[in-house]
Amino acid sequence: MQIFFPKEETNEIRATILPEVAKKFIDLGIEVTIESGLGDKVFIADDLYAEVGARICPEGNEGFKTADVICKINKPNANQVSELKKDSIFISFLDPFNESDLVAELASANVSSISMELVPRITRAQKMDALSSQANLAGYSAVIEASRTLSKSFPMMMTAAGTISPARVFVVGVGVAGLQAIATAKRLGARVEAFDTRPVVEEQVKSLGAKFVKIDIGETEETEQGYAKELTSEQIKMQQEGMKKICSQSDVIITTAQVFGRPAPRIITQDMVDAMQPGSVIVDMAVATGGNVEGSKNDEYVFHNGITIIGMSNLPGEVARDASQVFGNNLYNMIEEFWDKEQKSLNFDLEDEILKGCVITHQGEVVNEAIK
Numbered sequence: 001m002q003i004f005f006p007k008e009e010t011n012e013i014r015a016t017i018l019p020e021v022a023k024k025f026i027d028l029g030i031e032v033t034i035e036s037g038l039g040d041k042v043f044i045a046d047d048l049y050a051e052v053g054a055r056i057c058p059e060g061n062e063g064f065k066t067a068d069v070i071c072k073i074n075k076p077n078a079n080q081v082s083e084l085k086k087d088s089i090f091i092s093f094l095d096p097f098n099e100s101d102l103v104a105e106l107a108s109a110n111v112s113s114i115s116m117e118l119v120p121r122i123t124r125a126q127k128m129d130a131l132s133s134q135a136n137l138a139g140y141s142a143v144i145e146a147s148r149t150l151s152k153s154f155p156m157m158m159t160a161a162g163t164i165s166p167a168r169v170f171v172v173g174v175g176v177a178g179l180q181a182i183a184t185a186k187r188l189g190a191r192v193e194a195f196d197t198r199p200v201v202e203e204q205v206k207s208l209g210a211k212f213v214k215i216d217i218g219e220t221e222e223t224e225q226g227y228a229k230e231l232t233s234e235q236i237k238m239q240q241e242g243m244k245k246i247c248s249q250s251d252v253i254i255t256t257a258q259v260f261g262r263p264a265p266r267i268i269t270q271d272m273v274d275a276m277q278p279g280s281v282i283v284d285m286a287v288a289t290g291g292n293v294e295g296s297k298n299d300e301y302v303f304h305n306g307i308t309i310i311g312m313s314n315l316p317g318e319v320a321r322d323a324s325q326v327f328g329n330n331l332y333n334m335i336e337e338f339w340d341k342e343q344k345s346l347n348f349d350l351e352d353e354i355l356k357g358c359v360i361t362h363q364g365e366v367v368n369e370a371i372k
């Protein structure tokens with residue numbers, strides 16, 4: 001079996017795999033080909049992949065035509081899909097809820113596609129969960145970016161020249177990214193508060209030494225997989241009312257609120273932004289799925305009345321080497337789980353709970369229940 005790792009698009013810093021992960025694939029008995037330049041942006045030259053036994057193919061679409069399995073971080077473009085060989089397997093983040101044309105193209109090209117977003121949240125699949133591996137690093141990067149932008153220090157400092165008070169950080173949405181944002185802000189010495197609609201989160205917030213903000217918004221639900229369900233518009237209003245004061249007192253707000261498969265909830269209104277002190281910073285981590293903050297823009301820093309709203313869609317890319325390492329491990333763990341040592345091929349069993357969750361197209365059809 002031959003597996004191909006193409007270079008990402010020009011705006012992506014991460015590489016799909018690092019050489020140490022390439023070696024793990026090779027040790028399984030898989031032929032690994034990488035497109036020349038795959039690791040350039042994380043300072044890994046082609047030679048280092050070649051040293052572990054990977055074949056380097058020249059830049060261009062050659063690798064797409066011959067590989068049995070193709071792995072990327074970001075979704076393929078139409079040109080790349082048209083190059084894929086029949087019955088090959090394509091694995092990447094595919095954004096299948098929004099990319100219906102791409103899903104149809106993959107089906108009609110007879111490609112079996114796996115969406116990394118849809119790996120189910122069960123214990124056996126945790127090692128393949130790329131949403132979590134990337135969200136964790138994104139949470140860290142969001143705080144580092146906010147600390148760079150804020151004109152105050154995060155920790156309290158008692159000096160002969162006076163006492164500097166700690167920065168106040170408010171984290172809205174405490175999933176994987178939010179938890180890491182809290183932990184990072186705490187490590188930097190900030191005073192951290194957090195809110196989430198799922199009450200189970202309160203204990204986790206407290207265990208990190210942060211304060212959980214209680215807001216009564218009535219009944220809330222979560223899915224079997226631990227994702228929050230969408231709030232009603234009345235509940236969002238109650239949430240906004242309950243958050244107003246704390247937002248106005250915060251130096252930094254980090255929003256991470258997501259509702260799986262739906263646009264992100266709009267939580268921070270223009271009024272709430274206007275009530276913050278000039279010099280404050282907001283990081284909208286949901287900017288790519290619609291944004292939690294009124295006025296945030298994808299991949300832009302918006303300056304509004306002295307307040308900076310950061311809308312970086314690729315925060316894991318700020319720590320690209322680590323993000324590449326863990327993404328590659330997620331891919332390896334998935335392929336190793338379904339690798340048939342005797343047949344030297346992937347056991348594509350659609351009855352398996354993991355594959356049932358994340359395979360989108362197979363044998364010319366859309367097979368995923370959620371996407372259908």
Ligand code: NAD
Nearest residue numbers: 121122132173174175176177196197226228256257258265
């Ligand atoms: P996510 O990215 O879907 O959402 C981020 C957070 O936003 C969630 O905590 C959600 O409750 C919250 N949110 C939604 N609407 C909100 C609103 N209006 N206001 C405030 N917060 C709002 O979530 P995630 O990071 O993918 O994680 C969801 C849960 O799943 C977490 O508890 C996480 O620990 C758990 N998880 C479990 C596994 C597993 O394998 N068992 C793997 C990964 C994550």
